[in-house]
């Protein structure tokens with residue numbers, strides 16, 4: 080009987096170890112196991128990184144939502160077209176342009192926040208004749224977070240790895256805080272098609288796949 084048990088255990092462990100070799104156990108935080116639920120061509124993902132530095136500088140152009148928590152179900156990515164510093168200067172200027180965004184992300188990964196997340200920024204309103212919309216619903220500014228990425232939007236200027244990681248970090252945090260999926264992070268061109276082209280040549284498949292993978296993991300950043 081002892082011999083039989085030993086044999087059964089041995090056979091069992093052999094079979095189990097064969098299965099284990101085919102299906103390595105997936106540790107929730109192990110980056111190298113990400114491929115177990117991804118298609119072969121999407122092996123490469125980017126990882127989120129917090130901003131290198133971040134500061135808050137209030138834009139005069141925003142609509143306060145008071146103490147009522149805003150219902151956020153979109154994040155809209157833009158290109159600054161100019162430099163990071165000129166964009167921040169422009170977004171915080173006391174002029175009559177009435178344009179603002181929540182975050183601006185530099186090529187080196189620095190972030191300046193210019194509108195509080197519970198306040199409405201004016202970044203994707205569209206025109207009076209044709210207000211922006213996404214999947215048939217308008218009020219884009221009212222329900223979104225606007226992110227300006229330092230990029231010329233000429234289709235040639237590259238998005239830097241650090242910039243993508245910081246944008247991913249912002250997107251991941253926004254999605255987690257508002258129960259959003261990777262699909263709900265969109266470009267200005269998606270909510271104002273025909274009029275806007277930013278962020279031109281943004282690596283959407285890489286970004287959304289990375290976001291979805293990180294969202295599927297327990298824990299992580301708040």
Ligand SMILES: [Zn+2]
Nearest residue numbers: 157158267277
């Ligand atoms: Zn834009």
